[in-house]
Amino acid sequence: MTDKELKLKSIYLRKNLLKYIYKAKAGHTGGSLSCVDTLNVLYNRVLKIDPENFRDPDRDRYIQSKGHSVEALFVTLADRGFYPESDLETLCQYQSHYIGHPTKKINGIEQNTGALGHGLPICVGEAIAAKLDKKSHRVFTLMGDGELPEGSNWEAFLAAAHYKLDNLYAILDYNKQQITGATHEVMNTDSVREKLEAFGWSVKEVDGHNLTALEEVLNNGPFEAGKPNFIIAHTIKGKGVSFMEGVMKWHHGVPSPEQYEQAQKELDQAGVLI
Amino acid sequence: MQLDVIEEKDLKMGKANQEVFSKTMEELAATDRHIIAVTSDSRGSGKLVPFGQKYPNQIVEVGIAEQNLVGVAAGLASAGKKTFAVSPACFLTARSLEQIKNDVAYSDNPVTLVGISAGVSYGTLGTTHHSLHDYAVMRAINNLIIVAPADNFETEQAVRLAAALNKPLYMRLGKKAMPFLSESNHSFELGKGRIVREGEDMAIIATGETVYPAWKAAKSLEEKYGVNAAVISMHTIKPLDTDLLDKLATKGNPIITVEEHMVNGGLGEACASYLFQKGARNPFHIMAIPDEYTVTGSQLEIFTHYGISRKGILEKSIELLKL
Numbered sequence: 001m002t003d004k005e006l007k008l009k010s011i012y013l014r015k016n017l018l019k020y021i022y023k024a025k026a027g028h029t030g031g032s033l034s035c036v037d038t039l040n041v042l043y044n045r046v047l048k049i050d051p052e053n054f055r056d057p058d059r060d061r062y063i064q065s066k067g068h069s070v071e072a073l074f075v076t077l078a079d080r081g082f083y084p085e086s087d088l089e090t091l092c093q094y095q096s097h098y099i100g101h102p103t104k105k106i107n108g109i110e111q112n113t114g115a116l117g118h119g120l121p122i123c124v125g126e127a128i129a130a131k132l133d134k135k136s137h138r139v140f141t142l143m144g145d146g147e148l149p150e151g152s153n154w155e156a157f158l159a160a161a162h163y164k165l166d167n168l169y170a171i172l173d174y175n176k177q178q179i180t181g182a183t184h185e186v187m188n189t190d191s192v193r194e195k196l197e198a199f200g201w202s203v204k205e206v207d208g209h210n211l212t213a214l215e216e217v218l219n220n221g222p223f224e225a226g227k228p229n230f231i232i233a234h235t236i237k238g239k240g241v242s243f244m245e246g247v248m249k250w251h252h253g254v255p256s257p258e259q260y261e262q263a264q265k266e267l268d269q270a271g272v273l274i
Numbered sequence: 275m276q277l278d279v280i281e282e283k284d285l286k287m288g289k290a291n292q293e294v295f296s297k298t299m300e301e302l303a304a305t306d307r308h309i310i311a312v313t314s315d316s317r318g319s320g321k322l323v324p325f326g327q328k329y330p331n332q333i334v335e336v337g338i339a340e341q342n343l344v345g346v347a348a349g350l351a352s353a354g355k356k357t358f359a360v361s362p363a364c365f366l367t368a369r370s371l372e373q374i375k376n377d378v379a380y381s382d383n384p385v386t387l388v389g390i391s392a393g394v395s396y397g398t399l400g401t402t403h404h405s406l407h408d409y410a411v412m413r414a415i416n417n418l419i420i421v422a423p424a425d426n427f428e429t430e431q432a433v434r435l436a437a438a439l440n441k442p443l444y445m446r447l448g449k450k451a452m453p454f455l456s457e458s459n460h461s462f463e464l465g466k467g468r469i470v471r472e473g474e475d476m477a478i479i480a481t482g483e484t485v486y487p488a489w490k491a492a493k494s495l496e497e498k499y500g501v502n503a504a505v506i507s508m509h510t511i512k513p514l515d516t517d518l519l520d521k522l523a524t525k526g527n528p529i530i531t532v533e534e535h536m537v538n539g540g541l542g543e544a545c546a547s548y549l550f551q552k553g554a555r556n557p558f559h560i561m562a563i564p565d566e567y568t569v570t571g572s573q574l575e576i577f578t579h580y581g582i583s584r585k586g587i588l589e590k591s592i593e594l595l596k597l
């Protein structure tokens with residue numbers, strides 16, 4: 001896939017996740033739009049995984065700690081061939097496994113997440129196991145910035161550094177917003193870089209909507225031998241749809257028919273410019 | 275699948291119980307500056323945004339950190355604040371369990387723990403967001419009252435009593451609009467079941483948002499079969515109203531319990547344990563969510579799937595009545 005095709009894929013994934021949120025009349029729209037570029041790069045340029053043989057013990061692991069942004073993950077996995085996209089027609093319907101959070105009932109999903117603050121500790125376990133078994137696969141998680149105050153994260157930050165897990169990559173979807181408001185107003189986690197460095201992690205910052213920059217960072221680890229890798233991806237909640245960008249109510253919002261049309265049109269226009 | 279929709283003609287419709295909770299909090303705070311709400315990025319779901327705007331000094335935000343929420347609440351309560359720790363029931367009663375056990379119940383700090391969007395209110399968000407364990411877990415902790423109001427009337431009473439009581443208490447609230455379940459019975463006492471429908475032939479003991487389908491089943495039993503079933507809102511799950519259980523059991527008539535909780539360790543098992551040890555041998559059935567991977571769907575779809583519906587309760591009643 002060329003870089004241009006990868007960029008077009010981000011547009012396509014945005015259009016698609018909005019389509020299924022609109023159909024299901026439910027979804028975490030803002031956070032899905034803020035992390036979908038990261039997912040695009042992970043699944044199309046970084047992760048060594050095979051949809052046909054997902055449970056290969058040597059695969060790279062990706063555990064989405066901010067499970068609520070499941071719609072971004074669902075459309076990315078469908079696009080990578082983990083299941084037919086038509087499965088997503090059942091999103092949030094009675095007896096469908098495509099629900100509002102990731103579950104292992106679906107091919108390609110590592111863990112059942114949705115309660116925040118669980119992804120990183122599980123990744124620490126996966127990364128320790130990889131080291132014990134002398135395996136070279138990497139372990140990735142995606143966290144929200146609102147999620148950071150969960151104590152379990154800080155326990156895992158300590159453990160990851162203690163066990164020198166340089167095979168572990170924690171990506172922060174740093175959109176600076178959560179449900180109640182701006183993250184620094186709800187519970188200040190500013191100076192996250194300094195905090196993580198003090199905890200013994202190697203930290204890089206990147207524009208979380210710049211696919212080339214994301215790929216460059218994610219494929220060039222470990223940043224320092226013997227240290228876990230922390231990537232601060234600066235993002236915009238609702239990215240790609242003008243009236244959703246940075247607007248709090250789109251944390252979980254379903255567009256009206258008019259808003260849906262406008263969003264699709266804006267994304268089409270953005271696609272033409274690529 | 276036929277869904278048990280709310281029939282507005284049956285009963286007067288109210289609001290969601292958690293809306294009544296926040297309204298009552300505003301009323302209490304108007305005259306008492308010691309009323310404090312503690313939230314964990316949960317004020318929106320807890321309907322506490324207006325409360326926070328009106329009383330910015332009476333809301334403490336801890337961010338997404340439910341363990342800290344309960345610890346901080348314990349400290350506030352210890353310092354004399356009438357503290358309500360408000361967070362989705364799923365996280366509040368699982369993530370913060372040790373803080374509840376040690377810092378609230380064991381250390382006897384009078385926090386009111388308010389579990390919002392409880393049971394399967396969050397429907398298709400799935401098991402991470404369901405609380406089907408909370409009665410069982412809270413019941414196994416000494417020095418903790420457990421209340422699950424069924425309608426707006428019970429909710430307001432429960433919130434007022436909790437503020438005045440000065441004891442560790444867990445209150446479980448749902449997200450869906452609830453009808454007023456009794457026009458006539460306006461008594462609410464913690465530890466006393468509320469009879470929302472009189473009946474001699476059998477008893478349906480329900481709690482929280484399942485009292486409404488129980489009420490509907492009782493109505494159908496009367497209309498179709500001439501059976502008079504008592505319906506109890508057992509809003510206080512602990513301490514359990516054993517006097518009322520004794521009374522309901524005396525004639526040996528069938529008893530059905532209904533709850534939005536896993537069958538293990540909930541209201542039904544609490545009633546069964548008491549009654550069996552007292553020697554009661556009534557036909558008895560617990561209607562609850564079974565111990566399995568919960569079916570996916572909305573709250574109403576999950577209820578219907580597991581028979582927590584007019585139809586399900588009606589069929590089980592007929593079976594126990596041997597009609």
Ligand SMILES: Cc1ncc(C[n+]2csc(CCOP(=O)(O)OP(=O)(O)O)c2C)c(N)n1
Nearest residue numbers: 031114115116144145146147177178179315
């Ligand atoms: C333990 C836990 N507490 C609360 C929630 C409810 N919740 C879901 S998303 C969210 C806000 C998350 O904000 P952030 O991590 O910044 O995510 P993003 O902005 O990327 O959507 C909250 C409070 C949850 N899922 N898990």
Ligand SMILES: [Mg+2]
Nearest residue numbers: 145146175177
């Ligand atoms: Mg955020």
